Amino acid sequence: MREKSQVEEVGRSLYDFRKEEKDAYRVGAGLTPAIVEQISREKKDPPWMTLFRLQSLQIYDSMSMPDWGPSIEGLDMDHIVTYVRPNTKMSAKWSEVPEDIKDTFERLGIPQAERKSLAGVGAQYDSELVYHNLQEEVAAQGVIYTDLESAMHGPYAKMIQSHFMKLVPPSDHKFAALHGAVWSGGSFVYVPPHVSVTIPLQSYFRLNAPGAGQFEHTLIIVDEGADLHFIEGCSAPKYNVANLHAGCVELFVGKNAHLRYSTIENWSKNMYNLNTKRALVEEGGTMEWVSGSFGSHVSYLYPMTILKGRKARMEFTGITFAGKGQDLDTGAKVVHSAPETSSYINTKSISKDGGASTFRSSLVIQEGAEHSKAAVSCQSLMLDDISRSDTIPAMDIRTGDADVGHEARIGRISDDAVFYLMSRGISEEDARAMIVSGFADNVSKELPLEYAVEMNNLIRLEMKGSIG
């Protein structure tokens, strides 16, 4: 019988460190109109937002839990604290950020990355942004990158009101409604027409408080002919109680504009990640998603793109790595609403050590979207026989004039490939890690170098273990 290698879980000290909650303000656990009103007061919401939050709560109460994905029975909303504010104000200088919070982001490498390779950074700690900065030369081009709350009270107030939760209405699903009721933090980006932001912007979300939820809202508007690369990172220390992330990302890609949205998600393995991301792409616009999902206990994550204008296009490149105790349900959705639109979904998933990964997708080509083209490709790798990997791709083609291709494959690491590498002096553990890194190559090559290195480190971290 073939001897198997055992890949064991190792420490995640890079991400799994915690800070004491000092003088933080938190609302009570659970979800009531009084708590929602309390959050609204704390946020100094305009009246329309207070009303919006309360209406969202009503929708939340009226909707049932999803009956089709991983179990979220361990998530008890009565024990989730929906708003935790660190005892600091947002600053544009790291030196003004409290020492323990600054230390957190330094250990995660955010200030260093900002100096080296980013045009702007937003850093959120629990429910609030603690740092936000944009390079002067980028700001001089008219680019707005700020926290959403400030923007809601400034000159872009009307723009925010006309876009906020219009792509993801609270009635979309139960956790969109929850987000509408208790959202806090997040970023607003506006790129004026024909402005190209050549260096990426990044938001990093850190959830430090045990038993808390993070509900940041990211709203990005890339105007006609403009170009932006936005990077999102997230992590949290592991606790014995459930944490919840129900963020929302709304992206508006204008005519002939281009937006790349990259995510390296590395939440701790007690996290329920029920995030919603959606993009609307106008004529000739391009939306690119690059997504790496490594953390969380349970994930429901399917970035959706609506190709609204003629010749709009989207590309989704993703990888999911599910290890011990993880049930990661990830994928993408695309709706072709206009003629000559195109989409390409390309994902890889890896399951090991009892982890479960599900690729789930939805491709809809509507009746008027003639001459549209779409392709969906998903490949899954099983690293042992105690894990699980499912693929559930759905295609709904409502026009006769479309061209759609789909392929999927599930398998394991080839013994021959491992043997070949071992015959060249590479240990079995390293050989398997190399093969998995190669399997994930389609994602890492789409990321800026520093983030590709981080992703490969995460894979090596996951793969590190003993051979027996």
Add this chain to the structure above:
Amino acid sequence: MTNNSFQIDRLPVRTWNQLKMNETRLDLTAPTASCGPEAVSLPAGLSWKSGGIMDPVWSQIPTGGGPDVDRWLGEGVSAALLETDGSGSQSPAAIRCSYGSRADGADRICLHAGKGAILPAILLLQSDADASGTAAVQIRIRAEEGAQVRLYVAELLGADVACVCDIGGTCADNARIELVKLELGSGHLYAGVQTELDGDGSSFQADIGCRVKGGHTLDMNYVARHHGKKTRSQMNVASILEEGSSKLFRGTIDFPKGCQGAKGMEQENVLLLGRHQRNQTIPLILCQEEDVEGDHGASIGRLDDQVLFYLASRGISRQAAENMIARARLDAVCALIPSEEVRDRIRRFLDPDIDTEVDGHEGL
């Protein structure tokens, strides 16, 4: 006759409800009378018994339509049994379900191939062209160790006939089920097929050809469940969708824990002939075992412009070219049926104007 609402063709794993692919809810009156299936040709090595009630042991074999179909049909439905004597037969039995002009009929047919035996059977579902009503046929297959069951189903019902064709099968060690199915006539067809590959080395192959005409709907659920080691499944589906048609294909390869060395493959090719039709496809792979290989692929679209241009340069119009390619895809499935007479019936059904005659016949 009683009115019944029931679920059919349920996906083994659910997805977003708004896609409306998880299952289909039907409101159909369950027929109570039998259409009177006949074994019009029965070679030596096979035996046929009809007119009884299905032995409850058969109901343990799950079907693609799901348990609601059993409840909908009820226990009293007439059942027939086709089984092998000794080593069975290389020649197929020919079974006819003829619904005439009033198509209401419900029947169960059980196919049992004993150890090492071969059971080939052709099932023809037919009605008058202007018939209406509901035709329901449920087929359960048991292939014992080393046995082979080859089932060829030609559905040539009238456009106003709603048809529930529900199949389940189980394979012991090294047993094999082959299914060739042409779904061509019924205006509302619900076709479920589930195969339990229980035995090591067992296998399942399905070759399906469908033509869905304007205003017609076709709802399918194919499941291959690999329990045994080194089991194999392959499902090939060729669909032709005409203007105004609607089709939903669910295909699942399931690798539960313990099926080391299993391989499964499904492929669907959909040819869209009109400008307004709806094609839904959801091919699943469920995997709890490391040492397996699962593949699925789908290709959905119109005829390639280069092919059309090539044929146009030889004087063939777009319409003629589309018909020719569509027929070629169906003919490829039709050619697998081991009866010239049935193949001829199918050709005439597809193109009533052609005039073909075949020497000899098997009584279908």
